[in-house]
Amino acid sequence: MNSAAVVDLSNSPHAVVRPVAPGWVEISEGFWAERILAMRGHGLARQFEQCEVTGRLRNFERAAGRLTGEFEGRYYNDSDVYKWLEAASYALARAPSAELQSCVDRVIDLIRSAQRPDGYINTYFSGSRASWRYRNLTDEHELYCMGHLIQAGVAHRRSTGSDRLFEVVVRAADHICETFGPEGRPEPDGHPEIELAMVELARETGDSVYLRQAVFFLDQRGADPPNLSGLHYHQDHAPVREQPNADGHSVRLTYLAAAMADAAMDTGEAELLEASIRLWESAYERRAYVTGGLGSRYQGEAFGADYELPNDRAYAETCAAVGGIFWNARLLAATGDARYADWSETALYNGALVGVSPDGAAYFYANPLATDPQPTPDDQQGLHSSGAQQTVGGHQRQPWYDTACCPPNIARLLLSLPGYAYGVSAGALWVHHFLPGRVEAALPDGDSMTLQVTTRYPWDGNVDLVVEEAPDRPVELRLRVPSWAEGASVEANGVRETVEAGAYAVLRRVWPAGTSVHLRLPMDVRLVASHPRVQANRGRVAIARGPLVYCIESADHPEANVDALVLGPDSDLQPSDEPGLLGGLTTIRGSAGVAVKSESDELYSRFQGGRPALTGSTALTAIPYFAWANRAPGAMRVWIPYVDG
Amino acid sequence: MNSAAVVDLSNSPHAVVRPVAPGWVEISEGFWAERILAMRGHGLARQFEQCEVTGRLRNFERAAGRLTGEFEGRYYNDSDVYKWLEAASYALARAPSAELQSCVDRVIDLIRSAQRPDGYINTYFSGSRASWRYRNLTDEHELYCMGHLIQAGVAHRRSTGSDRLFEVVVRAADHICETFGPEGRPEPDGHPEIELAMVELARETGDSVYLRQAVFFLDQRGADPPNLSGLHYHQDHAPVREQPNADGHSVRLTYLAAAMADAAMDTGEAELLEASIRLWESAYERRAYVTGGLGSRYQGEAFGADYELPNDRAYAETCAAVGGIFWNARLLAATGDARYADWSETALYNGALVGVSPDGAAYFYANPLATDPQPTPDDQQGLHSSGAQQTVGGHQRQPWYDTACCPPNIARLLLSLPGYAYGVSAGALWVHHFLPGRVEAALPDGDSMTLQVTTRYPWDGNVDLVVEEAPDRPVELRLRVPSWAEGASVEANGVRETVEAGAYAVLRRVWPAGTSVHLRLPMDVRLVASHPRVQANRGRVAIARGPLVYCIESADHPEANVDALVLGPDSDLQPSDEPGLLGGLTTIRGSAGVAVKSESDELYSRFQGGRPALTGSTALTAIPYFAWANRAPGAMRVWIPYVDG
Numbered sequence A, B: 001m002n003s004a005a006v007v008d009l010s011n012s013p014h015a016v017v018r019p020v021a022p023g024w025v026e027i028s029e030g031f032w033a034e035r036i037l038a039m040r041g042h043g044l045a046r047q048f049e050q051c052e053v054t055g056r057l058r059n060f061e062r063a064a065g066r067l068t069g070e071f072e073g074r075y076y077n078d079s080d081v082y083k084w085l086e087a088a089s090y091a092l093a094r095a096p097s098a099e100l101q102s103c104v105d106r107v108i109d110l111i112r113s114a115q116r117p118d119g120y121i122n123t124y125f126s127g128s129r130a131s132w133r134y135r136n137l138t139d140e141h142e143l144y145c146m147g148h149l150i151q152a153g154v155a156h157r158r159s160t161g162s163d164r165l166f167e168v169v170v171r172a173a174d175h176i177c178e179t180f181g182p183e184g185r186p187e188p189d190g191h192p193e194i195e196l197a198m199v200e201l202a203r204e205t206g207d208s209v210y211l212r213q214a215v216f217f218l219d220q221r222g223a224d225p226p227n228l229s230g231l232h233y234h235q236d237h238a239p240v241r242e243q244p245n246a247d248g249h250s251v252r253l254t255y256l257a258a259a260m261a262d263a264a265m266d267t268g269e270a271e272l273l274e275a276s277i278r279l280w281e282s283a284y285e286r287r288a289y290v291t292g293g294l295g296s297r298y299q300g301e302a303f304g305a306d307y308e309l310p311n312d313r314a315y316a317e318t319c320a321a322v323g324g325i326f327w328n329a330r331l332l333a334a335t336g337d338a339r340y341a342d343w344s345e346t347a348l349y350n351g352a353l354v355g356v357s358p359d360g361a362a363y364f365y366a367n368p369l370a371t372d373p374q375p376t377p378d379d380q381q382g383l384h385s386s387g388a389q390q391t392v393g394g395h396q397r398q399p400w401y402d403t404a405c406c407p408p409n410i411a412r413l414l415l416s417l418p419g420y421a422y423g424v425s426a427g428a429l430w431v432h433h434f435l436p437g438r439v440e441a442a443l444p445d446g447d448s449m450t451l452q453v454t455t456r457y458p459w460d461g462n463v464d465l466v467v468e469e470a471p472d473r474p475v476e477l478r479l480r481v482p483s484w485a486e487g488a489s490v491e492a493n494g495v496r497e498t499v500e501a502g503a504y505a506v507l508r509r510v511w512p513a514g515t516s517v518h519l520r521l522p523m524d525v526r527l528v529a530s531h532p533r534v535q536a537n538r539g540r541v542a543i544a545r546g547p548l549v550y551c552i553e554s555a556d557h558p559e560a561n562v563d564a565l566v567l568g569p570d571s572d573l574q575p576s577d578e579p580g581l582l583g584g585l586t587t588i589r590g591s592a593g594v595a596v597k598s599e600s601d602e603l604y605s606r607f608q609g610g611r612p613a614l615t616g617s618t619a620l621t622a623i624p625y626f627a628w629a630n631r632a633p634g635a636m637r638v639w640i641p642y643v644d645g
Helices: A030-053 A056-063 A078-094 A098-114 A127-132 A142-160 A164-179 A194-205 A208-219 A250-267 A270-286 A318-335 A338-355 A406-415 B030-053 B056-063 B078-094 B098-114 B127-132 B142-160 B164-179 B194-205 B208-219 B250-267 B270-286 B318-335 B338-355 B406-415
Strands: A025-027 A422-425 A428-431 A437-442 A448-455 A462-469 A475-481 A489-492 A495-498 A503-509 A516-520 A525-530 A540-545 A548-553 A574-578 A585-595 A604-606 A614-624 A639-641 B025-027 B422-425 B428-431 B437-442 B448-455 B462-469 B475-481 B489-492 B495-498 B503-509 B516-520 B525-530 B540-545 B548-553 B574-578 B585-595 B604-606 B614-624 B639-641
Touching: A025 A030, A030 A056, A030 A078, A030 A098, A030 A406, A056 A078, A056 A098, A078 A098, A078 A142, A078 A406, A098 A142, A098 A164, A142 A164, A142 A194, A164 A194, A164 A208, A194 A208, A194 A250, A208 A250, A250 A270, A250 A318, A270 A318, A270 A338, A318 A338, A318 A406, A338 A406, A338 A475, A338 A548, A422 A437, A428 A448, A462 A475, A475 A516, A489 A503, A540 A585, B025 B030, B030 B056, B030 B078, B030 B098, B030 B406, B056 B078, B056 B098, B078 B098, B078 B142, B078 B406, B098 B142, B098 B164, B142 B164, B142 B194, B164 B194, B164 B208, B194 B208, B194 B250, B208 B250, B250 B270, B250 B318, B270 B318, B270 B338, B318 B338, B318 B406, B338 B406, B338 B475, B338 B548, B422 B437, B428 B448, B462 B475, B475 B516, B489 B503, B540 B585
Parallel strands: A428 A475, B428 B475
Antiparallel strands: A025 A437, A422 A428, A437 A448, A448 A462, A462 A516, A475 A503, A489 A495, A489 A516, A525 A540, A525 B604, A540 A548, A540 A639, A548 A614, A574 A585, A585 A614, A604 B525, B025 B437, B422 B428, B437 B448, B448 B462, B462 B516, B475 B503, B489 B495, B489 B516, B525 B540, B540 B548, B540 B639, B548 B614, B574 B585, B585 B614
């Protein structure tokens, strides 16, 4: 069953570009192959261990009556197990592993035993707490957890052909449909997720009752009086079709808006799709980090105001970048608009990838764009809180978190990544992402087309494609040209032509086997500026090359304070391949001015003139943002002051 | 009883400068007289109305058994009534008012009736919740509320001579001393306040048991295992004598550190004083806003890291500025160091005063240093939260808040302000603040000295003092020279000499009646720069004149976007007296460059060069920060970009 789709749009009437299932995509080597391999082996194994030692699996044993004692951890911990299972299922689809298979089987057995006879399942609301079921949909994440169970079950069935988990899923879904609805309880879940799950379950079963249930949940938000809290935090402040801006909890918003686009592809409701696009424009045109990170505020893990994008206090949860990729993928499928593939790529290579170490086993939850080594406390506040101590600054990767949503989220993204690379529409094969390997795409009209792709992307902008098989009639090859790739060109049959950046280059012709296409993306080092209303970045630039955003880290500047480094017209930034660094990177090297340390150490003093005084210059090395914090703890900056000559 | 001291250090053996009680200080006219008058009349009356309509007074009636029904509002609402009562007591000490007296008497009667027979009092933990008493000292503010009761009772006795409230206070305090202590319960309160109250009660009664109780509470924090949560939020992360930095909830920290200095003046414990000073250096040398505001984060209402001082997301709660003034006043008394008077003045004229409108009846809770008119949601988060919707941006003054700590806090500060202006030490009279009027100071050695002060401060830097009465032996007149007043001079007996800024100018001589002293503080318009590590203010300056920090507000720039205004060498900023504006102000006028609106509206784009392009110039008007948001809602900026010619 290696044709397992992540999002299966093959029967969605209103999809424009249907993803090619990952089973038809081979990633042979290079950037993502290494990362997928690390996650498939070491990463998944360490995550499973964490689920064991933190009691997440014991909670299932208790709910199954096989173990006594109290539930351990947070009431939403089941979801981490389900997300791990989804990721593990994708891994098994790509490469058999007896060890991983036995872990998966054991978890599925536990889940089967823990499910209540009526289909409900949640290990926290079991035993003496069984009567608390659904007492507080606003906060207690029961449908969120079952949503992740459903996604895992669909992934497991598509990956392995087995129904052992899927049977549980259908029982749980039917229980939910019986309990919530026009004749039942009115609440959605405070944390969106069940909506995405129900849409995909409808696709897997062909039963539209689950699609209707998803739309029901979508439309239960923002009621008057509210079904939940009425708060932005719970995405309950306004009906989803009317929300003007991406507000409230950023992960919840991405899941919600992704589900709106997803459902619209099956129901054809233009209003739902338009509302998702309106939210996207708010999120990505005014409220996103240059890394594709989302969520400007620790408070409420929320979006900020337009252009409110602090660097040191960026929350930019890994899950929000991942959720943003889910969302962009669905809008891309629903519209074919390259802007969604652009932001998907930005988030993939930066805001999401930064959340995991090269070995797949150390993670970030919040992702600042500037940090200093000295940590400062950032407790959770509030009445009756069981608040944990957090810190800001001194960011270091962790093997796990009490709230461990991010590690399995990045795992399921990485292990399903081949499913995001290609798409098909009538008579067309779309290349969204540039991965070395092979794709064997079934076109909607029954033909198939096979491409071989060779590239060192993202380190190099040459993408060489060879057609291995194609129909003997004209077919469109649609190659995405990223928005940063001004001056890109495509050469086919010896003819080179410049193509527009931020769009798909459309090559329509008959493709004899062996035809080569050469996409050339300019990989000059770019300086990026922010909209002037982004106060945190005034007078600063970010270094970028290709899809990668760079940063400076103190590990590369042992003699200098990274906060004193200043770019200027003479910085002469050049790429430098460094195969031995952090698994192999292209760094960017040049020179930086060094701001004179002010004589006074006063917090406020009389202004002495506008231009920062510089004292000589020093060598500057920038590394990709995703690679930071894998050496000694230290300071890091994405946005660097720029001073004209 | 017009000699009522706010902080009575007359018998504190380790005080260095003892405040002159407000009863001996007359403020005849001008800046503060107008504001005190507004608060004494309209402000207190509106606050009383709010206590009525929001059920704060009905809660006392219920606890007294005179009314049925459920407690209304938040569990800490009693404290607002107590703080109002403290403020009203100060008001009555200065000017009799039958109307205010009758409100005060009614509230005291309610309090007397609501107190339990054993001395405990809290209207939330009454009736069916009586058994919940002290179930959760970490979060539930019972000692915090009783602390405010004690402060109110001491203020009321000192102001009116009446014991009717003070009897309640002593019973409550004795109950607390019996319940908590080495042989009793170990917890302090999650919100410091009881410590300040107990120290002052010890002074009022002469009974050192209350002082010991204060020190006990101070030292119960940061225990291992913790008595509370162990969190910074509750100031429970480390023993107070060892805390290295001002961390956690900013209001709590100011109250706690003020109490540490306060207790040290009575116990002589140098360690407590040094620890308070260490925290002060962390707070004011690395973590304070230029306005004297404290608290960089909405999350946890907390201090940020060193130099983490965002403008749009400044929390800077009015109560933290007020608490900072309490703290600075105590450190000034304990040391005589002018730096505490400096920051006290900064907070008074800016970070605290901004919290109240000119008529005394509209308030701010959070005080950003930059805001835009479009509000964005900022819900409270969290499990089982009854979270209210908040917004950021679109800041407007409110007549009251659900959590209404700030309005009565600014009231009690304003109405006790004369008590902060002067101090005495052996053979010396200290002038901390410049208020037109008169002071009749009892020197510690039995002599007295009377001064008449004439000044238009803060609009004008001329402070003229005439000695009306003085001992016939040499006495020091110590005049504070603010740290911004470089080039200040003092003229006495026809001799003018330059005096050092940021210190007390010491004039020691025999003062025949009628001797004049002229302090001349330069009131040039200053541009202020931040330490380069304050990322939010890079490339920006603040406008200041005298003790006032200025801001630009869209109300004065109807044609321009305040975000586009840029200062430079040609801005020619000049003060301009405007008696008709917002009750009479000196604005600062000049010209600003206008940054060209970038052609692209993209969030991120290719950097086009370092210098912001300017299109012509426009008239700029800056108003004092404290005066903003009293006209139409709009944008505001304290920190303004500065571009060299």
